[in-house]
Amino acid sequence: MKYFTLNLRGTIFVVEEDFIHDYELKTNSPLAQLNESSKYYNKDRDEFYFNRSSSMFDAVLDYLATGSLHIPGNICAERFQKELEFWGIPTYKLEKCCWRSFYGSAEDVATLDKLLCHIPCESLRTNGTIQLPERSESGCSKSNVYRILTDNTTNSGKVWYGIMCVTILLSTFLFVVMTVPAFRVPVDTTKSYPYSVTSNTALMYYITRPHYAVVAIDTACNVIFMVDWLVRFFCAPSKLAFIRSFLTCVELISWVFQWIGLWMELQRELFAVEGIYPVLFIITLIYCLRVLRIFRLLNNNVGFKILLLSLKSSARELFLLTVGFSCVAVVFALLLYMAEMGTDTDVTLPNVFVSIWWAVVTMTTVGYGDYYPTTAQGYCIGCLCALTGILLIALPMAVTSSNFSDYYTFNKYRERYMKTVEKTENSD
Template identity: 45%
Template sequence: MNFLIINVRGTVFKTKAKNLEKVPQDSPLANLNKTSEYFDSESGEFFFDRSAEVFDTILDYFTTGRLHIPTSVCAERVREELSYWKVPESHLSRCCWKNYYQKDEDMDVLTKLLHHVPCVENRITTSSADCCDSPNIIKPPETEQNFRSRTWACLNNRKKGILAKIWYVILCFSIIVSTAIFLLQSIPMFRVDAPNTLPFPYNITSKPLLMYWYTMPHPILMTSDGILNFIFMVDWFLRLYACPCKEDFMKGLLNILDLVAWVAIWNILWIEFYRDIFHFKGAFSVLFMIGTLYATRIFRVFRLMQHNCGVKILLLSLKSSARELCILAITFACVSVIFAFLLYMSEFNSTSHVKFPNALTAIWWAIVTMTTVGYGDFYPTTPQGYCIGALCSITGILLIALPVAVTSSNFSDFYNFNKYRAKYQEALTREGRELPDHNKTVMDIPTTGV
């Protein structure tokens, strides 16, 4: 009987020659004879410098026709070996699908995580300086450029020294107090009568609207608001000055909202002191528009979460679950319309005072019922309506629970991988190494001496 002896990185395999008769012609195992480049004349063996553990799987596949992968080897490494030995992935046994393809999902999660939350935090604030290498950007002198880099890092990374921490605390305190002032201004006890105010120009009985027209915030609140707004304005101009790419800075949503907010606040403060000049026709529309822009200050709270790793993971989980959430929204809308129409028709002859006036009101009822909110403003009053309402409630629970489980699973994956990222970052810090570029090959990554 003709046997072949194959040495794979020190591990010797002995197999029948007929087991390799069906090997693809482009595989290294094809045409193994004494003239093969892999033949070692001294030992009489065929030597391959590959993974011995994976080769056992390859040899078993050519012998039995079933492809099983070892669980002790990384799936990415198995994929490389399958490509080398010319074994198609489509022949993988179904019992190994999870172990093999789970690695693809894990790598996709890790790639997204490292893109939004790099291993070294200071890369978040300094990597954008690379855009200064563009030939279309005029570089400032080196001294000024270094000052801008330090300023940019100080404003965006609270771990860049004592000054960065102090400024971060001031900014957080200002955002919290500014938001509190905005809320307190809506309470009558924190407002005083406005001088020289003409009667309201429209026939409206809305108490909040009349309160804002005839009163003004307490002077202490207005003075505090002006001081805090000055801090935000200084922060905005400093970040604009230090930002390596002004165009990208001006395209940032938070930067645009911040600009609109502090400009609107200055206008509102000016209007409160000189409101007697706003007695012309159409003044209310102008004030309403400025007041709407003034309300954008509430979005400053997102500045507190901008560099928070947990918030980034939560948003990343929602973004990765966009497909499931879209399916949920479409299905939820369809089911809501169906139950709304059924209930509207079943309650058509009802004489109750909570009778559904139209089908749109029934859709409102279906939405609040399926989300288990149940305001109680409209509800069924007939036996058939009760049955439809019960089915609507149960369907809503099942419909929402299933896609939410997928979103929770994605969040769990990102959260766990973020813990691994944190441990890897700690290892880099202990070794004093730079973050390797994961887009490079292993040979391109610098290693420390042993």
């Protein structure tokens, strides 16, 4: 019987010829070409030398002997996959008991790659989709000004970031304060309320205006926002990428419509006409976008980026949740509507659309109590609806929480790696 001597980094394996050829291997496998013409054959020692891991090759021999492929302990799954490719053994031969360690490692690597794609390890920061330019020797160059306004890792950038944080918080607080009657002053007007709206809140906005001090401070904040946006626009290395950023568009709309709102307050008599209320309502809705400036404070926050990345990775599960929730809500709405059709009370469901509203607030465990069942069959449907809602919401949320936990854990590894690199560079 003929034997082959295989040398793997000094570890000798002696195998029978029939032992290897009993299994079908890929044509490019070195084990399928064990002859004197092989590039791995050492004529002087009459052996085949491979500069490969002997511990992993032992798993290969174990597969050839038993027909069962297993991952050795303390072995990197990605490295083991490369070894299988080299020896010409297909990965689908792997036994089910090793699936978790083999495919789980691949999932971890994919998750880590996705994290590093959104939050890279390099010290160079990015703002949205805009790559920061290289540092220039000139202190007043456009690149340095843009870096100060967008990068909060430098001393000057931290100072400006602090100013913007205070300004955004103050502007948001003033916007909230403007809705409180105590911070508004009455307006002398002899005209009657011109709009066909009976809301007391809308009437308050017509007969009062914000206090002058509130308007003055809010205007000063808007000047800062406008100057900051314009300077960043003119100093941006790519104006197209700057304009395409979501937060940039929100800031532009915010300070532009804030000036429009101030002009409307000063020219109030121009809008005291019948029929213009829908226009004012639309302008007010757009004006409310100013509260989205608060997300600029979280733009460079790693935790917030991880949260968004977790939601993005769970998009499929969230989509299934939305579709399933909608279908179940419609089913329970129709069931309750039919079950309660014979009753006539103040809380009777007038139509299926109201029934869907009831199903949504019941499945989300909100339960406003504006509509509810009053019959025995309605009580049963309501119980089933609430229990189904809890199950539907709980199961996909577990996946989202798991994704967030994975990204949060891997981000800790990324930070440890960055600290190691930084420590090494400082020591050099």
